[in-house]
Amino acid sequence: MKIRDRLREFKAGMAPTIRESRVMLLRIKKSPLSILGVSILIFFGLLAVLAPVLAPPPFKGQDPWRIPKDGWMPTPRPPGTAVTEPVMVKAGYTTHIFGTAQDQTDIFYGCIWGASLAFREGFQVVGVALIIGLVTGCLAGYYGGIIDELLMRFTDIIFAFPALILAMALVTALGKTLDNVMLALILVWWPSYTRVIRGEILRVKQEDYVEAAKAVGCSDLRVIVRHILPNAIYPVLIVASLDIGAVVLSVAALSFLGISGVPAGYADWGQMISYAQAWIAGGATLTKYWYVFTIPGIFIFTFVLGWNLLGDAFRDILDPTIRRR
Amino acid sequence: MGSRAFIIRRLLLVIPTLIGISLLIFSVISLFTPAQRAFLYVSNPEKGVDLPTIIKQYGLDQPVYVQYWIWLQEVLRGNLGWTKVGNGQVMAVLLHRLPATAEIVLYTAPIVVLLGIFLGIQSAVHRDTIIDHATRTVAIIGWSLPTFWLGLVLIAIFFSSLGWFPSGDRLTLTFIEVVRKPSFMKYTGLNSIDALLNGRFDIFVDAIRHLVLPVATLVTIQIALIVRVMRSSMLEALGKGYIITAKAKGLSKKEVINKHARRNALIPAITLAGILTASMLSGVVITETIFHINGIGRFAATAAREVDAPAVLGFALFSCLIFIFTNLIVDIVYAYIDPRIRLE
């Protein structure tokens, strides 16, 4: 085939995809919550990508997630305080926009760099868990029998543990590092995907088009990849998008409990709030020191909210039974 | 399958699950250092910890399956090891601290379940109206909030700024003294209930005042899920044919919703209620830590920070058992509510 023909073929092949996406976009447009969700995530995506520009690390060659400190005073200072540390001034900082936390760590810097850390945590945990879940879910759902029974009993066992508690136990055993926290969360999380995918596959498997595919001689692999998965994957993706928020919350919770493995003074939203605890429990009113925990809290909250809104909106959009005005 | 066979099958399934859980916990154990592991078998370190003796006695130098067997026997005997953090036997410490946690769950669970079901139904019935949007927005916000942050914010507002509620502990100091006295009968270990039984209304009020913030925190976080499930199952039920039948019979909207839709929609919500107890234990860990309540959750959190293996594992095992037990009850209830399951 000539390249020109191929191009034409490609164009024709893309047309329906574009058509479908247009319908999707139209529906997204009609749901204000999903627009909000998408904008929040775009905002955080930009923060993560533009972090080196928005908050350039003052010390070259150092870990950029380590929050720069401005002096050694223990008490936090409110937003708008002038920067005194020469290295930071040199890097272009004039004021602490969000103030400083205890030990003079800059809150603004921590919040900005926290975004990329949150994305990393969410994507890594959910991504790996999703892959494991896909493979096991396909095996269990498509072949059934003893594999299915064993896998389901295993997921039962994992489900019997409250997620955070099992993750806690695993991190305690593995050692407190961020990688171990993520590993523990993956171990805790994948069975839920196995379950969802299995259920979806069991549903799709009964459809006539799957049998029709077998009737023309498709191999099992082809049946799964071409016929079952494309029709089974969407509910799983919705769950996954909701879970990215949940993962970030879990890591933050572990951070808060002091078992996250994130080094002290790191740009981790959960840890920033955790350290702020002392300034509230100590009897400080909301008007004093509010910035220490409120600002990182709002960052975590909005980030998670973004994913939840997205997942929720997609659930409505993709659900063909829900057709509304 | 008759309902009897269903329940027997459900009971029998508990056995492999329990074995699996023990295996899983044991494999987590083998991740620990030998010294940490040894503490799993200690029942009182004050008598002196002699590592070589323990290793010998509990076969820690033996093959894995022997170790597992010995460990399992110890667990079945109720010996979960010694905790440095709690300074006692894990089992004893857990039981001692359980009432504090139970008290939180006692007030949280009914509110979450009943309010969640109510809001879910309202949201579905008034679909796409302001009630629906408001409920869903509040639920999704609640779900996106970090538990610990919400707790801190509530403390900052209601304790630090307004001074309405205490920031932590279970009782005011003076009352703790009262409660400790032998004249104060401890029936349940739950302060609020014991206070009522002892006729001390002031202590009851105080205990409730201490519970408001932790319970509010947990409810806000947990309610979202049940609202969401109830809403969607209610919407599903409302779209079913039998709803049209009910309307065609001439029943009022209230009767249609309360009698025909709700009962069907409740079935998935009941399942969820069981699962919620499990996630509530996760929430309890954080809530207790924030509000300084000496329940099993805070104990576990401290233990995890201090790498106190027996305590963490004991707590994990404990919460597992609670989960299995509640789920079993839920399943049995379920088998009686849904006539279809009895015949499957």
Add this chain to the structure above:
Amino acid sequence: MKNLLNIEDLKVNFYTYEGIVEAIDGVNLNLKEGETLGLVGETGCGKSVTSLSVLVLVPTPGKIESGKISFEKSEKESLNLLQQGESALRSIRGKDISMIFQEPRAYLNPVYTVQDQISEVLLHHSKKELTEKALEEIEKDLSKKSLKHFFYKLERKLYRKMLEKPNSLSLKILSKIPIVRRYERRLKKESKKEVVRILKEMKIADPQRVAEMYPHELSGGMAQRVVIAMALGCNPELLLADEPTTNLDVTVQAQILELIRELKGKFGSSVLYVTHDLGVVAELCDRVAVMYAGSVCELADVMDLFRRPLHPYTIALLESIPRPGKEFKTIEGEVPSLINPPKGCRFNPRCTKAMEICLKEKPRMIEVEKEHYVMCHLH
């Protein structure tokens, strides 16, 4: 004969994501007392929506835009159903007009027994009759010597009150109190007797046992009998049957059709029978209304319609019935989308006799011959 039901210019729209579906666009039809009117048409022509409109139960996102549905409730009383309040409608639904459906099992509530569901209608619409019967029973018990004499007297008092002031506050309160509530048992017992009696009328072999069953334990044919029992429980004037035999097997269908025919005679109800099966229409109905794309295009006596159809669509529909030895005659094209329906007569794109005016103007329903109405520019 008198009209029992008269539908005039009914319009129903569905507001969907894709746009406004003009599902029903000017339906005109009348149903005479005591007759069976067949409403035939293909999928999506609006025949089910028409029958739901009669009960004013069009599901969301549908909305009745305009029109008039008048129902002769009694000799003197003629109601426009679309202008009735909710409570007035509720007293009509299930009592004067009731409905049976295509998937009987989906239209029965899975968590209640057959008896619960049938007695619900009875308790709702004929509580008075049941209370009277219960009172008779109490009197019978009173005449016998018994230790419970005192309780029976109390019961009698309560039931008399139920007859006189069924909505009094004290009764409402009593019916909420757990143990006191037991006095309602006798009422329930009466309703159960009634349920068994009705089930027997449906030719169910073992009505006692069936009354205790849950819907999922019933076969399709049995479930349909239960639904019919529920519909006929209060002797309605009008029975709306929305494809009640479509998913049943032919032999079961024959049983149900026979049952409907027989019960119609016994209960004296009129029937609006919605179906796509011309065979069933020919077997069962006195008159037929043919629907296409949201409006009735022809309405006539069943003999007339099959012998001399006038509307091009009816002609084509009758010709497309497979007959052995002949080639299948087809109607070219497909049923149009109702989001942007064709202008003028909605059948014009598929009509072989379409004229210019058909593209521009929607034809009106006219009486071409006596009792033979057609909506076509040709006539």
Add this chain to the structure above:
Amino acid sequence: MSTLIEVEELKKYFPITGGVFKRKTADVRAVDGVSIGIVKGECFGLVGESGCGKTTFGKTLIRLYKPTAGSIYFNIPTNVREEIQKLRNSSQDSSRLKKLRKQHDLSIFKGKKLKRLRRKMQIVYQDPTTSLNPRMLVKDIVGEPLKVQGLTRGAERRKRVLEILNKVGLTERHLYRYPHEFSGGQRQRIAIARALVVLPEFVVLDEPTSSVDVSVRAQLLNLFQDLRKDLGLTYMFVSHDLSVVECISDRVGVMYLGKVVELAPTMELYREPLHPYAQALFASIPIPDPTKRKRRAPLKGEVPSPINPPRGCRFSPRCEKAIDICRREEPRLIDVRNGHFVACHLIS
């Protein structure tokens, strides 16, 4: 007239699990010993009520299900068939029989052989909305059999796809569309194209017209007739719609509870059904002619469960003419009149 498919004592049971350990407790005897032959080029109609096993039989025939017992021979030379028959009757030299069966009996085919078989036998499903993958383009749906079977590639494949689409009344502009963009009738045409693109010899039509409306149904039936002539196909038309079957089939079999109770040329069967069940079934069809309205006593009771079919003749509990032997002994399907088979004690 030569036989294309010969089915012998075909059985398909589906296990039911239950009890505490989810052990197999019983079988649903969907197809329970069916022996028929299908003639090359004919349209064989199979009618019966839901749950009688007609769809299962069709799907087992083309090996979508693995038969529990029985043999299926597809287009084998006459001498081989005769040899098999002889060997079976003589009940000796079983190794030779085994070898022959392995070679020709497609009820025990596996792997590659089964895959090759898929080119010869195809199926069209009842409801095209569920039988077409909603996330595949028409081009891929129709092209897939060619791809999977490794028959053609590239431009050649496109040409074949277009050819077959034209045959079923679709055009090039439909290639790049998803199934949901079509109407019900057009979707069924896509499904037909998918089945026919590999140029099979035998097609099972599983209620292909029951999900479409009357006006579209006639279009599809005409299409089936044309395609049969054009491509020299053999059909098995499974349906519960007796009037459609009457118009399209050459011979018709009536199934009841997993068994064929009567089998005859269409005209003969519809004129004079012999089996009591067939009689009741045909009498139940509403005739679309109000002048022929008649009152009749419908068949009593309901179809018994295929898990535990009645002893003897399966129709005996509902049969008004049943005699003693009917309840004891299962009647065999016998040729009573030159190709008119009936399984009833009263007839034979």
